[in-house]
Amino acid sequence: MLQNYLKIALRNLRINRTYTILNVAGLSMGMTGAILIFLFLQNHLSTDRHQPGFDRLYRLVLNLHLDEGIEYSSDTSVPLAGALAMDYSQIEKVGFIKKIPVATLLSIYQNETRRFTEKENVVFADQGFMEIFKFNVLEGNLNGIMKEPYAAVISEKVARKYFGLTNVVGKILRLDNATDLRIAGVLKESQNPTDLKFDVYISLPTIKKIEPAYDLDNFGWLSSRNQIFIRLVPGADFKSVEKLIKTNGTKYYAETARYYEHKLQPLSEVHFDERYGGKIRRPILIILVVVGLFLLFIACINFINLATAQAIKRAKEIGVRKVLGSTRRQLFWQFMSETALLTLFSAFVTLLLVALLLPVLNNWTQTQDFYFGMVFQLQFLFCWSLTILSVIPIAGFYPAVIISGFNPITALKGKLGTKQIGGLGLRRSLIVAQLLIAQILVIGTLVLILQLKYFKNADLGFDQNAVLTVQLPNKNSKQKINGSLRNSLLQFADIKSVAYQYEAPTSSMGFGGQVKFDKSADWEKFVIRERYGDENYISTYKMKLIAGRSFTDRDSLKEFVVNEELMFKLGITDPQKVLGKMLNTGMGDLKGRIVGVVKSFHLKSLQVAVEPCVIFAKPAQYKEIAIKLNTKDFGKTIRNIQAVWQKDYPDDVFSYQFVDEQIAKFYEKEEQLTTLIRSFALIAILICCLGLYGMVSFMVTQRTKEIGVRKVLGAGVESIVLLFGKEFLILVLVAFLIAAPVGCYFASHWLTNFAYRIDLKWWIPASGCLIILVITLLTIGFKVIKASLMNPVKSLRME
Structure with a gap:
């Protein structure tokens, strides 16, 4: 019996090639997207779990308790x-x-x-x-x-x-x-x-x-x-160990022990806790799980729509089989066998696509974690098999029940109505569900793209454009600070400024501590950040001095330049009132005079708020030179810089990077998430297009005679196109009314993770709706125009 089912199924699939290709395309795209997401999740969820005694491994992290809150670090x-x-x-x-x-x-x-x-x-x-x-x-x-x-x-x-x-x-x-x-x-x-x-x-x-x-x-x-x-x-018990470490805090930190709280972070959380430098947050993984399920769901919807549209063409076949003695149960399993064959073929296409796309996934995630051998691992094969076993009943059950229930007489007369093949209402609902998912993904993609663009184009409070940093050798400060190197570089007309520094103003540099201001004997209750550079640091980055001057690098009294945020933290609004005041930094117990105030700038990514900062010379910490360029021929300029640099440091490697490239690394996670969601949104849209094509095929088949009558009565092509387009326009708008609030809710929730973010304006979801509407009209347009151009005589002869 099974052999007979498979033989007939293969014959039907071969005869209905278009139907087969559309279904295989839809299912394989949905399954490929879901499998790629699975590989991404597996990679993150299995991080370091191969370590022996994994459940007993911890990293020591620090909660620094300050008057203004807690700072988290490792x-x-x-x-x-x-x-x-x-x-x-x-x-x-x-x-x-x-x-x-x-x-x-x-x-x-x-x-x-x-x-x-x-x-x-x-x-x-x-x-x-x-x-x-x-x-x-x-x-x-x-x-x-x-x-x-x-x-x-x-x-x-x-x-x-x-x-x-x-x-x-x-x-x-x-x-x-x-x-x-x-x-x-x-x-x-x-x-x-x-x-x-x-x-x-x-x-x-x-x-x-x-x-x-x-x-x-x-x-x-x-x-x-x-x-x-x-x-x-x-x-x-790791909690009891934490308590003991806290109890012994005075042994390690003396009178400052009250500020330090060490925690034992399970190794299973190191990868996910961004407070302590984790690579990815678990909510992002949950979002991707939902996206993967969405892709499988709309692929199954697509299959159902195509199958029910195909049912009318197979009505007489079903009628003949029933007249010849086939039972409903036999017909049900006959159709389920076809679904199984289509799914299995799609699954093998999926394997091929996944293998081909693994290098692309590496490129998306900027890693080399994904390799061909993964498709043979037990975890992957289990997920692949589970996907197949899930898709077959979800996609095949409803069409099998409907088709096997055809009345043989009605089927043979060719008078099947919408009720006999499941009704238009259900199929319209399924199309709305597809469009709803697609619009949510498009809205999410637009928000991600706009937020990432905002990050890259935001004013950081200094000029990072065309600033090149060159890594200095790890030598003592006197060897590193080579005055002849600066003078040699400045001889080139396309080099405007050169500064020694630890890092750029916006960087991962975390040096800092508490300060004493003016004549106060007490430490201020907030923490400041420090930036180290020579006297050309501020001019190289074109930082905006709003009072005073830049510091000079002198061995006597240290000079400081502070940012506005530090001034505001001190309760001062007039920058002139901080000039000349003394400042004592807790980091290294350095004392000096404030000689300038710069406009506040972003010390870290735009995910966190601007912090108070002090800038001063600290030659022992310099590890880079920053070079401000004014040239169109960057290649030639870099070769000139390398030649000069190599004369001073012949035994060291010349290494450079542009500051804007360094800053872009802050947003690698958002870049990866944007790429992933954008790619999966595209897959969802393609699957939706197949579903829409199936739906319009069904509608055109059902209304062929109506189109013929309308043409005989004088209807033009445009009116027939409008007839169908109006219905799909309504479906898109219904999906939009649901997708807009849902998409905006989750988008606004995601945006709360950033101190600086875009405004979620009305045109963002509206643009998502417009994109889906245009794609929908283009998808159905070909089929509808083809039907409206058909000779009405041929349409009416079918009666």
Whole structure:
């Protein structure tokens, strides 16, 4: 019996090629979108879950309690790791890493020197870190190697990059042209998603050898570059450990302990908690789950509409089968077998599309986490199979019930009405549902695009355009601040200004603390941020001085420039009243005089509000030079800069980046979300187009004779097009009346995550409606015009 079902199903699908192609296209697009979303979710939800003892792993984070609220960070200090390991029996192992933002590494192999600048992938690590987490060792041995100075463990990728092979244990990498590191191990590349992947691990004791003055015992020296990871003993309660750490706060922080509250963040939350630097928020994943379900739902709606439209053409076939003895049950399973075949074929097309689109997904997410082998993993195959088993009954049940219930006499006479094939009302409702989902996705896409555009075009309070930053070597301050380099660069007519700095005004730089103002003996109740640059810093970025002047770089009395926000926090509205006043910064206990006030500027992304800030010279912290350009030939200018730079630093790697590119990185998450939603909205629209085509096909088939009569009575093509267009216009407007408030509600809720955001104006949902309306009219237009041009004699002969 099953063989007979499949044989007939294959024959019907082959005969009705258009119907088959449309259904396969709709189902495969919906399933492809849903599977890609699944892969994206799987990647995020499985981050670091491969680590042994995952449920006992935690990261130490900090809630800094200030008078104006709580600041959340993952800042820790070096000695705290050792203290935790000694003080608490509930802690089985403690691991510490210290990130190096930029490092220059050099190798000499077979008389060939290879030198590269490494960013964000080099860390100092202790032995505990190497023991807490799982590393697949390709060469060497990790036992005890991080306890001795000058040892390094590198990834397979770095080994090939610097030496061209992986058997490099015992060879030397030179750090910043000053420190030789002995390679003690090489790690295999892992395909497991992780937030803890680095390419070079340097033993922690090496810090003291590189910088003898580095204080490894200062608990108050907190840094966002430091991270502490903890593995508890089996059965230990992390909440009780948190309480003990808080109780012992005075041991670590003395009289300032009341400000510090350390929390144990489960490793399962590290990836998702943006307060402490997480990569993505869980609500975004929920949004994508809903989008994936929407895609499958509208694909099933599309199938139902096409199937019921096709039912009229198969009416006589069903009538003949019933007359010859086929039961309703047999016909039901016959149609379900056709649905199963279509779904299975669509599923295999989906596999091909997913495999082809994995590089695109990597491009969307700016990662290399998605690879062809994922389609053979059990989790993927389970999701793929579950999708197939879900689509078959959802898409096939209703059409199977309707078609198998045809009255054979009515079917053979060709007099099936809308009631016999399910009624227009239901199909119109399904079309409205499709249009509703499409409009919500389009509204969401428009809001994402507009907010992202607002981020990129907003006035940050300084001029970041055509400002190039060049990374300075990791040398002492006297070597880095080379006056001849500045003078040589300024000889070029297309270079307007050069400034030494730590980072640009808008950056991830988090230095700061409390201040004392004027003659006050008490620290102010708010926290300020600091920006470090030389006396050309303000002019290079064209920051707007509203009072006073820029600071000068002098060894005697320190000079400060503050922003308006700091002035307002002090309760002063007239900038002249802060000039000449003394300021004492808690960070480094620096004292100096305020000599200028600049208009407030954004220190971080527009997701957070403007903060009070002080700008001053701190040569020991400079790690970049900022170069203001005025040229159309950027390539030539950069080559000139490199030539001058290489003369002063012949043994270092020239590395540059434009400031606006650095700022754009703040919005990578929003960029990714916009790309994903925009792509899936396009898929939804394409599926809707297929559904609309099915609906108009059904309507044209039902009203062929009516069209003929109208033409005989003098109706023109435009009136017939208007007849059908009016109905679809109503469907689009009905969907809009629901989609507009729903879409705006969720869009406004999402926008509350940003301190600075667009206004959700009426034209945004209206534009979404207009887009869908135009697409709808274009979709149905071809079929309706073709029907209206048909010879009315042929239409009436069908009676």
